[in-house]
Amino acid sequence: MQTGVRLPKTLTFTITRLEIWAKVDRSFLCAVFRNKALLPAFFLGTTWLFVVLLGQLDSQPSVAKSATQRVKGQFSTDLAAFDAVLSEQLLPLAENSRHSDSLKAAFRACRRAYKKLEPFTAYYFPATTRLVNGPPLPEIEAEDNRISEPGGLQVIEAFIFPEFNLDQRSGLVREIKKLRRELVRYANFWQDTELTDAHVFDLLRLQIFRLLTLGISGFDTPICQTALPEAATSIAGLRTYVSFYERTQPGFSQLDRLLQKTEAHLNQATDFNAFDRAHFIITYANPLSTQLLAYQKQLAIHPFKEIRALRTEAKTLFDPNAFDADFYAPTSAMRSNEAKILVGKKLFSDLLLSTSNDSSGGKRSCATCHQPGRAFTDGLPKNATLSGRGTVRRNTPTLLNAALQNRQFYDLRSHTLENQSSDVIQNTDEMHGSLEFAARTLQHNSAYKSGFKRAFPTMRDSIEPIHIQNALAAYERSLVRLNARFDRYMRGERDASGKPVMTAEEVFGFNLFMGKAKCGTCHFMPLFNGTVPPEFTQTESEVIGVPVRPNCRQIDPDPGRYALFPLDPLNYAFKTPSVRNVARTAPYMHNGAFQTLEEVIEFYDRGGGQGLGIALDNQTLPSDKLNLTSSEKKALIAFMNALTDSIP
Structure with missing residues (x-):
């Protein structure tokens, strides 16, 4: 090849292969x-x-x-x-x-x-x-x-x-x-x-968040247990891509050193179960995502302005306002404002919502079952039906942080909080109300009508059912609370005496949760529900084989998602709920079968329903025993207690 320049050997070889292809006999191509x-x-x-x-x-x-x-x-x-x-x-x-x-x-x-x-x-x-x-x-x-x-x-x-x-x-x-x-x-x-520079920095920072939510939990390495060396490889890859943006700004050298230290720390880790994830997040991952965003801004590469579940300018996953519940609103017009929240809060406790043309109504509000003093639950395995004859179908879930998921109910049947409220209000066992009746009645209430006008400035003269639904949803979206001691610990906060806000046992419990106990592979940090990071756009369900009562070999007969969609993998499938605030939301599971966290942990330690001896071919929870010690079980509970949010 006479080109006037000397080509690298690999490139010369590749071009030679192209020349060979070009000379392939036509008869061969025809064949x-x-x-x-x-x-x-x-x-x-x-x-x-x-x-x-x-x-x-x-x-x-x-x-x-x-x-x-x-x-x-x-x-x-x-x-x-x-x-x-x-x-x-x-x-x-x-x-x-x-x-x-x-x-x-x-x-x-x-x-x-x-x-x-x-x-x-x-x-x-x-x-x-x-x-x-x-x-x-x-x-x-x-x-x-x-x-x-x-x-x-x-x-x-x-x-x-x-x-x-x-x-x-x-x-x-x-x-x-x-x-x-x-x-x-x-x-x-x-x-x-x-590609654009903004997209590159965006995806690199999301990779850091993916690494500390899914990577170090072993989410995609369940058997081979290579999560930590793979995390080191991932960081090395990030360093390569960041190097293409090397500039004279001081932020680059700082970022590069931090990437080197993070990679070295992960390469030194030899034991998946013993790895101190809390230390890694505070010392390496949080500073890394913070510095990457800072360097991006130094280069005048502006983060995107679009609304996301995880805000585009969140420095870490634990920033006080890292998450935006309005991302899950069905349209931009249905996003929250203070007036909507105030109207929704008032409606939440109003018996009117269970009133219809039936004179037997007006007995129950949303707050009857979702009690603020009980972390918006009711403390019962299953609440009574409106008539008092029997119970409703499932346990009452907390509304705290419920807005941070893209599906509602244990069977994921509702895509929005707006639809969720309609379902409950019009359910004959739960509220037996009528949104149309409520809208007509509210129309004659001057205080409500002025409140709705402030909440919906473009509203015409009439209050419509969708306004009620959206106001209730706005109030529920205001119930995001990510201010537990765990969150403050991850932000590096200390108490008045200068001590960490989590005890050594609680930190040990967190490391177990994200490691040996495998809880974090379904209850994803930092929301600790089934909404998959780092995009937080998909909410998962699992088949874990919940029995009718603890240590029982009979599965609860509720088919879960299968009742709506009769596909075999969905039989007994239920949404993965949040374990935030579990200290205040007993009893547990969709049927309220477990009264204590000790019972819950014992169930998981034995391998779910299959571990109890229930024949369940489609169980998604690994059936292997976790072999947790009594001190490890105690530490797990201590950690989950540290997930209790303060509720102003």
């Missing part, structure tokens, strides 16, 4: 297109050829390259590296090896390679990412009556760990090949992805 069975392999090969070339071209140093160009090139290089490990190490071993150790080593290398890509893949390609590193459970689109099989690294993990079963070789090979096809989708999507 390929006639034989459709050859087409997938042909297109797979050509796609990767061009992707690798693109990555190598982008990775060549150039003073003219922008930071985003270098970012794009680095991702292409890392993606090609991931595919190389997958196809050149893991796949041949899966096809031929009889030894678990070599397979495990190759799999760990694949996971580390993926962690360099994760900030971008999770941000830009979430649907494909579910098939690359999603949970090893079917994806259920209940409204569409559709179940999709899982795939990717976590599915492959189960073939290899704890030991590789030769009888499952064909299944393992099939899953690896499926994963390779998803990487081609990544490559194709990436070519069309437009």
Whole structure:
């Protein structure tokens, strides 16, 4: 090649391969297109050829390259590296090896390679990412009556760990090949992805939040237990991408040193269960997300202004106003204002909402069951029906922080708080009211009418049912309380005597919660409910096998989500509730079966319903015993007591 410049060896090799493709005999191409069975392999090969070339071209140093160009090139290089490990190490071993150790080593290398890509893949390609590193459970689109099989690294993990079963070789090979096809989708999507500096900083900071909510809890490494070294790899990847934005501002050197220290700290951690997550968050993760945002602003790269569940300018997950419940409002017009909250608070305690044309109404308000003095619960396993004959279907959940989830009720049937209030008010067992009747009645109440006019300035003369629903929802959205001792501890606060606001036992309990006890893999920090970080846009349900009473081998007959969507994986599935304020919200579970936290922990320690001996093939909670000691169980309860929010 006479080009006048000397090309790198790898680039020369790639161009040579292109020349070879260009000289392929036409008869061969015709044969390929006639034989459709050859087409997938042909297109797979050509796609990767061009992707690798693109990555190598982008990775060549150039003073003219922008930071985003270098970012794009680095991702292409890392993606090609991931595919190389997958196809050149893991796949041949899966096809031929009889030894678990070599397979495990190759799999760990694949996971580390993926962690360099994760900030971008999770941000830009979430649907494909579910098939690359999603949970090893079917994806259920209940409204569409559709179940999709899982795939990717976590599915492959189960073939290899704890030991590789030769009888499952064909299944393992099939899953690896499926994963390779998803990487081609990544490559194709990436070519069309437009980057901006603001997007890069946004996704890098979200990766830090992902790391400390999902990564260090072992969420995506449930069997191989490689969460900590993978976290170190992730931080190393962040440092690479941040280096493309090196400037003379002092913030860069400070940020780079912090990234180095964080990576080193994670690399030194050798025991998943013994890792001090509280220390890591306070000493490394919180300063890191804070400094990354500060450096972004130094570069005049402004954070996005859009409304999100986790505010775009939150320095840490534990900032006093890090979360915005208005993100979950169905429209911008339904977001809160002080006048809406005041009207909603008054309506919340008004018996009018259980009044209708039926003269037997007017006996119950929202506050009857959601009592502020009981953290907006009622202290009962199940409350009585309005008629007094029998009980309502399920336990009364707390309304504190209920606004920070995208689905309501134990069966997730309501998408908004507006719909939730309508469901309860018009339920014959709960309130047996009428929104239409209430709206007509309120229309003749001058105090209410003036309050609604202030709350809804564009409202016409008539109060409508939707105004009532939105006012109640605005009040519930005002019930976000993330000010427990745990939150203050994570902010570095101390008490009047200068001591930490959490005891050593409580901190130990937090580390257990996020580590050995595996609570944090379903009750996601910092909300400790089933709303998945760091985007907080999806609320999960789980099948844990709740019995009719503690230590009983009979499952509670309530089918949960299955009653609405009769799909087998949803049988006995219920929303993952928050464990914030659990010290004040007993009894527990959807049926109120457990009176104490000791009973709850014992249930989980034994492996849920399956651990009790209940036959439950679709249980999503691991059935393995946790083997918690009595002191560990006590520490877990101490930590959960530290999640009690103050309620002004």
